[in-house]
Amino acid sequence: MISNRIIDINIPSEPIGSIPRPQYLLDAIRDYYDGKLNKDGLTEVYYQSVRDTIHDFIGTGSKVITDGEQWKPNFITYPIFGSNQVDPDQTGFTIPFQDGHVRRLPVLSGKNLPFKYKLYASEYIKKAKAMCSTHAIKQPVISVSAMSLIYPANPLEKYSRDQFIEDMLNEVEKDIRGCLEAGADTVQIDATEARLSLKLDPSGELLKKFINLNNRLLNRFSVTDLLRIGIHSCPGGDRCYHSADVDYCRLLLPSLLKLRLSRFYLEFAAEKNKVAILQCIKENLKPGDIIFFGVINVIDPRVESPEEVRDLVLEIAKYIPINQIGTCDDCGFSPFGDDIKSRDIVFQKIKNRIAGTKMAEDILKQLLSKSDDEEDLDINNNNSSSIF
Numbered sequence: 001m002i003s004n005r006i007i008d009i010n011i012p013s014e015p016i017g018s019i020p021r022p023q024y025l026l027d028a029i030r031d032y033y034d035g036k037l038n039k040d041g042l043t044e045v046y047y048q049s050v051r052d053t054i055h056d057f058i059g060t061g062s063k064v065i066t067d068g069e070q071w072k073p074n075f076i077t078y079p080i081f082g083s084n085q086v087d088p089d090q091t092g093f094t095i096p097f098q099d100g101h102v103r104r105l106p107v108l109s110g111k112n113l114p115f116k117y118k119l120y121a122s123e124y125i126k127k128a129k130a131m132c133s134t135h136a137i138k139q140p141v142i143s144v145s146a147m148s149l150i151y152p153a154n155p156l157e158k159y160s161r162d163q164f165i166e167d168m169l170n171e172v173e174k175d176i177r178g179c180l181e182a183g184a185d186t187v188q189i190d191a192t193e194a195r196l197s198l199k200l201d202p203s204g205e206l207l208k209k210f211i212n213l214n215n216r217l218l219n220r221f222s223v224t225d226l227l228r229i230g231i232h233s234c235p236g237g238d239r240c241y242h243s244a245d246v247d248y249c250r251l252l253l254p255s256l257l258k259l260r261l262s263r264f265y266l267e268f269a270a271e272k273n274k275v276a277i278l279q280c281i282k283e284n285l286k287p288g289d290i291i292f293f294g295v296i297n298v299i300d301p302r303v304e305s306p307e308e309v310r311d312l313v314l315e316i317a318k319y320i321p322i323n324q325i326g327t328c329d330d331c332g333f334s335p336f337g338d339d340i341k342s343r344d345i346v347f348q349k350i351k352n353r354i355a356g357t358k359m360a361e362d363i364l365k366q367l368l369s370k371s372d373d374e375e376d377l378d379i380n381n382n383n384s385s386s387i388f
C-alpha cells in the first residue's frame with residue numbers, strides 16, 4: 001500500500017568535502033612559513049579549525065559531514081605533499097582554468113622509488129572521528145586517474161609507466177581501504193579530471209584510459225566495500241571552471257555511470273541544459289544507483305534559497321526515481337586550499353541545501369499519499385521515472 005511506501009522516502013544530502021579555512025588558520029600557516037610559529041603550534045591551530053568546522057557543519061542540520069578538508073593542502077596532492085619522490089619545482093601537468101589561472105601538479109622525479117604515498121586520508125578521518133561520534137563523516141580521496149598525471153611525459157629510465165601505475169593502484173587502494181577501516185561513512189573518489197580529459201582530448205581516448213584505470217582499482221574491492229565508495233565529477237570548482245564548456249552528456253555521464261559504483265556525486269546546479277542532463281542520466285542509470293545532484297553552485301556567492309533547492313529537486317524527480325535521488329553541493333567550496341570564500345555564506349548554502357531537500361522530500365511524500373491506489377506509484381521501482 002502507498003501508505004507504507006511513503007514512510008520510506010528519504011532524500012540523502014551530503015557535502016562534497018572542502019570548506020574554506022578560517023582566517024586564523026590561514027594566518028597560522030603564514031606564520032609557520034615565516035618562522036614565527038612552530039610545527040606544534042600550527043598543528044594545534046589545525047585541530048581548532050577542524051573542531052570549528054565540524055561544529056558549524058552540525059549546525060547546518062547535515063546528517064553527513066566532513067572535516068572540511070582543513071588539513072589537506074589541496075584535494076589532489078595531499079598524499080604526496082612534501083614527498084621526496086616528487087619535484088614540486090618541475091613543471092608537471094597543468095590544469096588551465098577559464099580565467100587564465102592554472103594549477104600545476106608536481107612531477108615524479110625518479111628518486112626514492114618505488115612510488116609510495118607520504119600520507120593516507122585515513123589520518124584525516126581518524127582525527128575527525130575522534131572529535132565527533134554523533135554524525136556520519138565522509139572522506140574524499142583523490143582518484144587513481146588524477147594521480148596518474150604526475151608521471152612525467154618523458155618516461156623515467158628505471159621506472160616504467162606500467163610499474164608506476166601498478167604501485168600507484170596499490171597506494172590508492174590502501175588510501176581508500178584505510179578510510180573504510182577507520183569508519184568513514186562513505187569514501188568519495190574525486191575525479192575532476194574526467195571532464196577535463198574531454199577538453200584535452202575530445203576523441204574520448206584519454207577519458208577511456210581514465211575510466212579503465214578506475215575500473216582496475218574498483219575491481220580490487222568487494223561488493224560490500226563498493227556500497228560505501230562513490231565518485232565525484234565536476235568541471236572544476238576553483239575560482240572558476242576548467243571544463244564547463246565540455247558536453248556533460250556526450251561521453252562523460254554514460255562512461256561514469258558504467259563504473260562499478262552506485263554513489264555518484266555530480267555537479268548539476270551550475271549546468272545550463274539541465275533537462276538534457278536529466279534525460280541522459282535517466283537513460284544510463286543502473287538499478288540501485290543513487291545520484292547526488294549538485295543543487296548548490298559553489299562558485300556563485302549568492303546563497304540559494306531553500307525554495308530554489310526544493311524546486312530543483314522536484315524538477316529532478318520528474319525524471320529520476322525518487323529513491324535514486326540525493327543532493328549535494330556542486331563541488332567542494334575550497335578544493336585548492338587558498339580560496340577565501342566566506343565561511344558564513346558557505347554554511348548558509350549548506351543549511352539551505354538541507355532545508356530545501358527536506359522541503360522537496362515532504363512535498364513528494366504528500367503527493368504520493370494523495371495518489372490513489374489505482375495509480376500504484378512505486379517509488380522502489382526503477383522504471384518509475386516521474387511522479388508528476
Ligand SMILES: [Zn+2]
Pocket residue numbers: 016192232233234235236237330331332
Ligand atoms: Zn569538484
